[in-house]
Amino acid sequence: MTSPDLAGFYRDYIACLNRRDWPALGRFVAEDVRHNGRALGLAGYRAMLEQDVRDIPDLRFEVALLVCEANSIACRLWFDCTPAGSFLGLPVNGRRIQFAENVFYEIRAGKIAEVWSVIDKAAVEGQLDGGGEAG
Amino acid sequence: MTSPDLAGFYRDYIACLNRRDWPALGRFVAEDVRHNGRALGLAGYRAMLEQDVRDIPDLRFEVALLVCEANSIACRLWFDCTPAGSFLGLPVNGRRIQFAENVFYEIRAGKIAEVWSVIDKAAVEGQLDGGGEAG
Numbered sequence: 001m002t003s004p005d006l007a008g009f010y011r012d013y014i015a016c017l018n019r020r021d022w023p024a025l026g027r028f029v030a031e032d033v034r035h036n037g038r039a040l041g042l043a044g045y046r047a048m049l050e051q052d053v054r055d056i057p058d059l060r061f062e063v064a065l066l067v068c069e070a071n072s073i074a075c076r077l078w079f080d081c082t083p084a085g086s087f088l089g090l091p092v093n094g095r096r097i098q099f100a101e102n103v104f105y106e107i108r109a110g111k112i113a114e115v116w117s118v119i120d121k122a123a124v125e126g127q128l129d130g131g132g133e134a135g
Numbered sequence: 136m137t138s139p140d141l142a143g144f145y146r147d148y149i150a151c152l153n154r155r156d157w158p159a160l161g162r163f164v165a166e167d168v169r170h171n172g173r174a175l176g177l178a179g180y181r182a183m184l185e186q187d188v189r190d191i192p193d194l195r196f197e198v199a200l201l202v203c204e205a206n207s208i209a210c211r212l213w214f215d216c217t218p219a220g221s222f223l224g225l226p227v228n229g230r231r232i233q234f235a236e237n238v239f240y241e242i243r244a245g246k247i248a249e250v251w252s253v254i255d256k257a258a259v260e261g262q263l264d265g266g267g268e269a270g
Contacts, residue, residue: 003204065239065251067202067209069138074202074209076239076251088257102237102253104200104211116200116211118237120253122223 006068006107010075013112014061020053022046030111056083064100073105088121090128099123136242141203145210145240148247149196155188157181165246191218199235208240223256225263234258 001009013028031042040048053059058081065076079099083092099120106114136144148163166177175183188194193216200211214234218227234255241249 065207065209067204067207067239069202069204072200072202074200074237074239100251100253102209102239102251104202104209104237116235116237118235118253118255119257121256122254 001071001107001110003068006073007066009107009110010066010068010073010105011063014063017049017061022050025049028112030108030113033111033113033115035115036117055085055087056081058082071107073107075103075105077101077103088119088124090121090124092124092128095128097124097127099127136206136245138203141208141242142201144242144245145201145203145208146198149198152184152196157185160184163247165243165248168246168248168250170250171252190220190222191216193217206242208242210238210240212236212238223254223259225256225259227259227263230263232259232262234262 009028016024016028025046026042029042029045033040033042033045035045035048038044059079060081062078062080063075064078065074067074077100079101080096082094082096084094086092087097100123101117101119103115103117105112105116108114144163151159151163160181161177164177164180168175168177168180170180170183173179194214195216197213197215198210199213200209202209212235214236215231217229217231219229221227222232235258236252236254238250238252240247240251243249
């Protein structure tokens with residue numbers, strides 16, 4: 001895909017997540033997808049997202065930065081949400097938090113095949129401590 | 136810069152960091168650079184890097200993934216190092232750890248003007264707990 005095609009593909013993927021359209025996930029995510037080195041597969045990837053939404057009912061993915069080249073997508077996602085219980089092992093318990101996820105995707109045969117994600121845990125910790133962003 | 140130019144520029148920047156060539160930093164980093172929303176400026180940016188190297192004497196930046204488009208660079212950096220004391224507020228104390236930093240750069244007038252970085256703190260915590268990567 002060209003860079004504009006990749007960007008359009010990715011924004012469609014994010015829209016799919018935001019409308020919780022799990023049956024459509026396979027249009028974007030490969031059957032043998034890997035996430036941070038783990039062979040989740042499409043079913044495991046869907047289960048991870050469904051669990052995320054159970055943990056964070058108001059979860060919404062917002063594209064803050066998007067960089068596309070060849071078969072690679074890099075995105076800085078922004079979240080403004082209220083996890084019901086613990087999140088990343090932290091006792092959020094219904095507090096509203098804001099944090100980024102910087103994530104890379106490798107596209108193969110038109111679908112997301114590899115994901116390398118880092119979530120800004122330090123920023124969440126800083127908000128629970130009552131401080132600002134740690135970073 | 137074109138995408139190959141950006142990639143070359145970025146690899147030269149990383150080489151500059153790895154040889155601790157702080158006087159050359161201004162060839163790559165803008166005078167008014169911002170890091171995670173903080174107006175560090177070149178002097179503050181250099182001070183941050185010098186502190187990183189004091190804290191982690193064997194610090195070496197390794198490019199794992201690189202995505203360039205227009206005025207944006209996205210990189211997944213990989214670190215395999217031994218922080219002498221605490222790192223990200225964690226008691227690493229000379230243990231060897233491995234972790235990623237997923238980071239975005241905005242280039243203006245041929246230099247890094249804005250940096251949005253997330254370091255995988257959960258992965259470091261997982262290694263200190265004696266477990267695997269958390270995530």
